[in-house]
Amino acid sequence: MAKDKLLAVVTLNKEAVGGDVPIFFASTEEEQARIAGTLAQVMKAMVHDVGNGVYVIVKH
Amino acid sequence: MEQYGMTIGLGILMGTLARAYMLRSDYRQYPGYPHGYVTHMSLGFIAAALGSVALPAIAEKEFAAVTFLALAAQQFREVRNMERESLAALDEAELVPRGKDYIEGIARVFEQRNYLVMVTALATSAVHHFTRWPLLSLLTGFAFLGVSEYLMKGKVIGDIAEVEAGQLHFAGPLLMVNEIEIMNVGLPKMREKILRDGLGVVIHPKNDNARATLSNMGQRQAIANVATAVLGTKKDVDTPEFTPIVRKNIDVGSIALFCVPAEKDIDGLVAAVERVPVLESARRAPLKTKAGRIAAD
Numbered sequence: 602m603a604k605d606k607l608l609a610v611v612t613l614n615k616e617a618v619g620g621d622v623p624i625f626f627a628s629t630e631e632e633q634a635r636i637a638g639t640l641a642q643v644m645k646a647m648v649h650d651v652g653n654g655v656y657v658i659v660k661h
Numbered sequence: 662m663e664q665y666g667m668t669i670g671l672g673i674l675m676g677t678l679a680r681a682y683m684l685r686s687d688y689r690q691y692p693g694y695p696h697g698y699v700t701h702m703s704l705g706f707i708a709a710a711l712g713s714v715a716l717p718a719i720a721e722k723e724f725a726a727v728t729f730l731a732l733a734a735q736q737f738r739e740v741r742n743m744e745r746e747s748l749a750a751l752d753e754a755e756l757v758p759r760g761k762d763y764i765e766g767i768a769r770v771f772e773q774r775n776y777l778v779m780v781t782a783l784a785t786s787a788v789h790h791f792t793r794w795p796l797l798s799l800l801t802g803f804a805f806l807g808v809s810e811y812l813m814k815g816k817v818i819g820d821i822a823e824v825e826a827g828q829l830h831f832a833g834p835l836l837m838v839n840e841i842e843i844m845n846v847g848l849p850k851m852r853e854k855i856l857r858d859g860l861g862v863v864i865h866p867k868n869d870n871a872r873a874t875l876s877n878m879g880q881r882q883a884i885a886n887v888a889t890a891v892l893g894t895k896k897d898v899d900t901p902e903f904t905p906i907v908r909k910n911i912d913v914g915s916i917a918l919f920c921v922p923a924e925k926d927i928d929g930l931v932a933a934v935e936r937v938p939v940l941e942s943a944r945r946a947p948l949k950t951k952a953g954r955i956a957a958d
Binding site: 634637638641642643645646647648649650652656657661 | 833845847848849898
């Protein structure tokens with residue numbers, strides 16, 4: 602459980618995110634889902650929907 | 662010495678048969694590699710030999726021989742370690758691991774079976790020693806085997822809880838089985854896939870003891886593992902979304918299992934979950950205490 606780790610953020614809303622995690626910007630929801638899906642697959646991690654147009658990629 | 666030949670022989674025979682019989686009955690607990698069979702049959706033979714010489718040794722006033730039994734106990738504890746280590750090592754390669762608690766339970770069963778073999782051999786040889794009727798001693802051996810099988814059966818989830826099919830649905834990104842929250846799934850593609858291929862069951866504990874047992878994480882991991890062992894899983898290393906997950910309704914204590922099986926068959930899943938063993942280490946009995954009974958009503 603303690604090994605959960607936030608790897609990246611994929612967002613439509615530039616205002617909503619910041620900090621020292623890798624951040625990917627997308628202009629449409631399809632693009633966002635595609636980027637998040639690719640990243641998650643590459644890093645063997647999972648995509649979670651935070652709800653405000655932000656996807657986080659977390660390794661469990 | 663010849664007078665003991667039959668006594669010891671019958672004891673060893675029944676003990677080894679007992680071990681062979683118990684190997685047969687553990688299909689779900691152990692994959693049963695040929696090497697594993699050889700190991701356990703040999704150890705079973707040794708246990709049977711130790712059990713059956715105990716009484717003749719006493720009859721001959723060779724009391725020192727009985728100390729070998731202590732040596733045997735040491736040896737069989739080693740069996741438990743061996744099983745635990747090899748299963749734990751194999752567990753790392755599993756997509757859905759058994760979990761430490763389940764492995765501990767299996768290892769304990771393997772140790773304990775050797776003691777049952779010893780007792781069966783001892784009983785068989787004792788009956789022959791005192792009655793000199795080979796047939797009667799064989800019958801005793803079989804009776805012991807039957808009794809120990811019955812006593813060691815252990816409970817399954819179906820005994821302590823009701824298992825029923827649940828409805829998978831999403832509340833926004835949140836995957837739910839009936840009213841129980843499972844996890845947040847971000848990708849729309851994965852949500853569609855989960856709704857299409859996933860299954861959910863809900864496990865309602867029959868009383869407070871069962872509720873406490875089902876709360877145990879080791880027990881829940883065992884449920885996920887057995888469901889996967891029986892129905893398969895679509896999970897791969899890069900799709901953590903399809904990991905079988907067991908979560909509880911914090912208010913009622915009922916448990917929901919979500920999985921994406923290779924064989925989508927809800928009746929099969931319910932049957933598999935009902936047959937999951939209740940782990941000895943997960944067993945709780947708050948209702949046996951006064952405070953627990955007061956709290957329950």
